[in-house]
Amino acid sequence: MTGIRDHELARGVGRAFGGALLFALPLMMTMELWRLAHTVERYRLALLVVTTVALVIGLSRYFGAGPGGVGVGGYLADAGVALLVAAVATALVMGVLGVVDPIRGWEDALSVTAIETLPAAVGASYARSQLGTGSRRRSPGRYGHEVFLMVAGAVVFAANIAPTEEVVLLAAKMSTVGTGLLVVLSLVVMHGFVYTVGFRGQERSTGFVGSFLTLTVVGYAAAFLVSAYVLWTFGRFDGTGAAVVVGQTVVLGFPASVGAAAARLIL
């Protein structure tokens, strides 16, 4: 029995490793991030790590993962495994790519790991809980869970795109009308994704007004706030005017809202 479980544990860790790569590789191979890892204010980076831990614990708690994972100890252990695998995967890949030297430049490596942990740990948690052959899958029926899921999806997409210079550039180039249109487009895409175009896992609409207001609009608001938080963490708001701050958040809110919608279908 123990042998089977150990085997299952190893497979779960392997899956988590795959998930971490799947979610975090785009970020690992983004040049801006290597610099940001060192220049981001330390307290913001620490806050990002705390946010990551909270997010992963929430995912483990509500959506289960790996073998077992019932009770407080279960889901905490689960989250710990996801975080560990995420950090190891980051250090390994960044080491092999030559971005950091985990042994001689460990301080360097720790900074990079801290900033990469977010998508990697969410990916690891997701892969352990959802992509396995024998994974538990809870139907996320509760409203709070749905919103939490959307936040998680938005965080992953936002974190992958926020470090790029393009967000700043696009926000600076876009007109006010363009910014308004992008908000509308985000809402339409979000609603369409979840209720209309027939992806697997499509949800049944509970009346247009009801589902639009309670989930799409709330989801967009969540994606918007998440985008603002991530941009603030990366210092994109420092010394920036209000109009550009809103513009950047709307620009990043677009992929974040797609991520939020996708999370409701996938998880």
Added chain:
Amino acid sequence: MDESEEQTARPERTTAGEYALGALGGLLVLVLLGFLVQQVVTGRGSAPELAVTVTAVEPRGDGWAVAFRVENSGGRTAEQLEVSGSLTRGGREVEQASATIAYVPPDSRRSGALLFSEDPRDGRLEVRPAGYASP
């Protein structure tokens, strides 16, 4: 629901191995946070302090390559760091060379090479950081 079906089909208890790995993960997070807090406390706010050392001078192609290593012992990253080298003979500058390094984080080293057509071992060679951008 298929949930109950799956629950009976597989072991539901968290294994000792999983607890051990999970605890390791928790420890790692604490180390990470401790490291960041330590950096706040010891004040990373200080400006970059850059030191350039020449590690080798060797003939390469038609000229010479002066390999250098630059170390940042300050508290902040130096971006677009320019390292310049000048070769003087008898008080007259004979040649100049420069290299740009994308960024040097705190407590980190980067290396590069300056290329000269004159022999840099003949005369006085000065290699120094010429300027950087603050992120």
